[in-house]
Amino acid sequence: MCRKVFLENLRQCQKEAKCAAVGEWARSISNHMYWAAASSNGDGDLVEEKWTSVARHVVNIHEDHGQKFQRCEHEEITRAWIEKGSRAHKEVENIVCSTRLKKDVRQLSPADQTSCLESFHSLVCFFATKQTHFFYESMEARVILAVLHFNENSNRQQARKSDGSLQWQLSYPKYKKGGVVVRPVKEVMTYKYADDLMRTVWCLREGTQATRMPTELSAE
Structure with a gap:
């Protein structure tokens, strides 16, 4: 939830005067949050330092981030950096370094995500749509069917082409607001x-x- 909130704040920020550069960094900053959590083994202090380092990274400063995370781990890169001290930079700092967001970031799971649970809830809605009223016995039966279907198909492998290479597809989820996501194509259910x-x-x-x-x- 905190990711969606701050990402929306970045998108709103880019609409302000002299803050267009923030929009160019919004997706990278979002990805950085995932990386900070996944690469810190549950160490809250390390997650926070990695997360707040992005406020310095966007202005081309890649060291002296903190005690546990002193410098960026990426190789040399070339990007359109935000000017240090500019309004865009200050807005990024205010969003990234907000007390509430830093508190939430410290508690991010290093590995487990809720996507699997969300997929199951979506499947339950397929078998028992919310637009129709079901009596208890019918609802119970439909939920059981959803469980059986989910358990059988939740671990499907990624499909392969005739030459043995993995199959991928482009997806345009609503929350991306026009952004594209590359997802694996799973085997037939x-x-x-x-x-x-x-x-x-x-x-x-x-x-x-x-x-x-x-x-x-x-x-x-």
């Missing part, structure tokens, strides 16, 4: 759980070994 359910229903109908789980039946 499977519905083996449906066959298992149908086999169980048939067993119940025929009065055979219906007490066994679908996975046990499918293994035969």
